Amino acid sequence: MDQAEFTVRTQGAGLYEVTSELRQWVRGQSTAQGLLTLFVRHTSCSLLIQENADPDVRTDLQGFLTRLVPRGDHPDMAWLTHVLEGPDDMPAHIRAALLPVSLSIPVAGHAPVLGTWQGIYLFEHRDAPHTRRIAAHLA
Amino acid sequence: MDQAEFTVRTQGAGLYEVTSELRQWVRGQSTAQGLLTLFVRHTSCSLLIQENADPDVRTDLQGFLTRLVPRGDHPDMAWLTHVLEGPDDMPAHIRAALLPVSLSIPVAGHAPVLGTWQGIYLFEHRDAPHTRRIAAHLA
Amino acid sequence: MDQAEFTVRTQGAGLYEVTSELRQWVRGQSTAQGLLTLFVRHTSCSLLIQENADPDVRTDLQGFLTRLVPRGDHPDMAWLTHVLEGPDDMPAHIRAALLPVSLSIPVAGHAPVLGTWQGIYLFEHRDAPHTRRIAAHLA
Numbered sequence: 001m002d003q004a005e006f007t008v009r010t011q012g013a014g015l016y017e018v019t020s021e022l023r024q025w026v027r028g029q030s031t032a033q034g035l036l037t038l039f040v041r042h043t044s045c046s047l048l049i050q051e052n053a054d055p056d057v058r059t060d061l062q063g064f065l066t067r068l069v070p071r072g073d074h075p076d077m078a079w080l081t082h083v084l085e086g087p088d089d090m091p092a093h094i095r096a097a098l099l100p101v102s103l104s105i106p107v108a109g110h111a112p113v114l115g116t117w118q119g120i121y122l123f124e125h126r127d128a129p130h131t132r133r134i135a136a137h138l139a
Numbered sequence: 140m141d142q143a144e145f146t147v148r149t150q151g152a153g154l155y156e157v158t159s160e161l162r163q164w165v166r167g168q169s170t171a172q173g174l175l176t177l178f179v180r181h182t183s184c185s186l187l188i189q190e191n192a193d194p195d196v197r198t199d200l201q202g203f204l205t206r207l208v209p210r211g212d213h214p215d216m217a218w219l220t221h222v223l224e225g226p227d228d229m230p231a232h233i234r235a236a237l238l239p240v241s242l243s244i245p246v247a248g249h250a251p252v253l254g255t256w257q258g259i260y261l262f263e264h265r266d267a268p269h270t271r272r273i274a275a276h277l278a
Numbered sequence: 279m280d281q282a283e284f285t286v287r288t289q290g291a292g293l294y295e296v297t298s299e300l301r302q303w304v305r306g307q308s309t310a311q312g313l314l315t316l317f318v319r320h321t322s323c324s325l326l327i328q329e330n331a332d333p334d335v336r337t338d339l340q341g342f343l344t345r346l347v348p349r350g351d352h353p354d355m356a357w358l359t360h361v362l363e364g365p366d367d368m369p370a371h372i373r374a375a376l377l378p379v380s381l382s383i384p385v386a387g388h389a390p391v392l393g394t395w396q397g398i399y400l401f402e403h404r405d406a407p408h409t410r411r412i413a414a415h416l417a
Contacts, residue, residue, distance in 0.1 A: 003245055035315055035415050037174055037243045041254030043190045049379045050371065051321045056360035057371050063357060064372045079202060082195035093196050094203045101188045102243045104315045104380045106281055106415040113413045115319030135252045137174050137245040142384055176313055176382045180393030182329045218341060221334035232335050233342045240327045241382045274391045276313050276384040
């Protein structure tokens with residue numbers, strides 16, 4: 001069994017790919033066949049597996065989330081009560097509730113069995129720069 | 140490997156924290172380093188990791204879900220077909236589809252590696268009191 | 279530890295049950311007590327645990343998702359940029375982001391500890407027929 005922590009420095013809302021860093025770590029461990037679990041240790045960002053080919057897909061994902069859960073200063077969100085930490089904070093918590101906090105991916109031949117088009121992303125929901133930590137477990 | 144089942148008695152829709160009960164169980168098992176997996180055995184409630192500091196965050200999360208998936212007697216939901224079990228039933232299934240049924244959290248030093256602000260919740264989506272069961276696995 | 283891959287042939291958007299196939303596989307493995315993890319190797323379909331009794335529940339789930347994330351040729355989605363692969367493609371990626379890509383279910387007595395009403399589904403989001411692969415891990 002192996003455990004590690006990965007750090008992602010974010011510069012505003014959006015998707016930050018971590019696939020190659022995770023692949024490299026898995027390749028270096030003694031567990032050739034097993035299960036990789038990722039867990040993000042925050043409540044205002046998410047993990048997400050999504051298409052890694054056309055960047056427009058990530059743009060549109062971000063566009064959808066922004067429409068589904070608008071910022072706190074949008075008229076549609078005037079009912080929010082948790083507003084002291086800024087107009088991006090409570091929407092970030094809501095988006096974090098709707099997207100994964102943990103992911104589990106089988107590993108075979110020292111590699112996660114991702115499909116051809118699957119990339120692993122840290123999805124930041126806050127505006128300000130953050131240092132995000134992802135706990136990884138392989139067994 | 141250890142397995143257990145936790146019971147949560149709910150009194151209407153909302154978030155019920157189970158963090159301390161789970162922490163205590165993990166602390167008492169022989170597995171010091173491993174992976175904790177939680178699985179809720181129902182289709183009208185969810186598991187959720189969310190902010191455990193300001194209770195307004197939970198109020199707003201509940202407020203958002205109520206707006207995203209209104210009750211069956213709301214005009215916007217007149218298209219629903221599964222209505223025999225009450226106006227809160229089909230919306231509960233939809234909310235359960237959008238939020239996690241399982242969570243996996245690495246464990247180190249006999250404790251889940253939760254971030255500072257992360258709490259683990261049973262999110263009840265039904266109105267009537269229910270006894271909810273969460274299966275836990277640690278290995 | 280056991281690993282396998284399951285194939286689901288889909289004929290358009292909707293829920294395809296895989297519970298009995300997975301139960302049968304788990305029953306045939308040497309691991310009597312453990313953890314079953316499922317991972318879908320695509321970015322335009324999902325895994326979902328939902329009610330297996332009244333088929334109207336699945337109809338309404340599909341109805342809700344269609345309203346929440348309309349097709350690309352719907353006026354509400356005119357802002358999409360990733361449109362070259364057809365009006366069902368980008369909405370499929372968005373729906374896949376909102377629903378699970380992986381599920382973890384404890385196993386006891388050679389069976390996943392599903393609740394009485396829980397079934398496991400492959401949720402297809404594309405119109406055209408697809409062959410979908412689910413990686414399974416039991417340990």
